[in-house]
Amino acid sequence: xxxxxxxxxxxxxxxxxxxxxxxxxxxxxxxxxxxxxxxxxxxxxxxxxxxxxxxxxxxxxxxxxxxxxxxxxxxxxxxxxxxxxxxxxxxxxxxxxxxxxxxxxxxxxxxxxxxxxxxxxxxxxxxxxxxxxxxxxxxxxxxxxxxxxxxxxxxxxxxxxxxxxxxxxxxxxxxxxx
Numbered sequence: 001x002x003x004x005x006x007x008x009x010x011x012x013x014x015x016x017x018x019x020x021x022x023x024x025x026x027x028x029x030x031x032x033x034x035x036x037x038x039x040x041x042x043x044x045x046x047x048x049x050x051x052x053x054x055x056x057x058x059x060x061x062x063x064x065x066x067x068x069x070x071x072x073x074x075x076x077x078x079x080x081x082x083x084x085x086x087x088x089x090x091x092x093x094x095x096x097x098x099x100x101x102x103x104x105x106x107x108x109x110x111x112x113x114x115x116x117x118x119x120x121x122x123x124x125x126x127x128x129x130x131x132x133x134x135x136x137x138x139x140x141x142x143x144x145x146x147x148x149x150x151x152x153x154x155x156x157x158x159x160x161x162x163x164x165x166x167x168x169x170x171x172x173x174x175x176x177x178x
């Protein structure tokens with residue numbers, strides 16, 4: 001009788017471990033000092049969208065568009081960076097044949113899911129700024145690299161602040177008729 005109870009208990013434990021899904025990355029936030037990230041609305045609604053691939057082959061950096069940097073765990077545009085973004089917006093308005101790729105990045109503090117979402121919010125903040133300053137929304141593409149493109153590999157403050165950024169790349173559009 002005891003073997004049957006033990007066997008039943010083991011089977012129940014095995015089924016529980018195999019049927020209960022692991023928590024998603026955003027639900028297992030490490031205590032890193034970074035604010036906790038809520039579950040994305042699409043996940044909360046049960047909708048899982050595959051990531052959209054942004055074709056970046058034809059884009060190249062240009063000296064006319066400068067990167068902007070952010071404070072720790074923030075996607076707010078700093079006042080000093082706003083003047084650089086205004087110059088970037090002016091250049092994009094003056095060059096309407098160019099489309100721009102806005103690349104969000106984060107430092108390596110925090111977990112990967114948090115950094116990915118933070119870099120996306122930074123890229124979105126820059127896109128919103130450019131659109132508010134006269135750049136057509138359909139000329140701006142975004143990509144989030146999270147901590148995937150660090151400015152430098154050292155795990156210290158000067159490198160962390162350099163990695164919290166949004167970079168720009170451009171592509172010249174060919175609007176001629178075929």
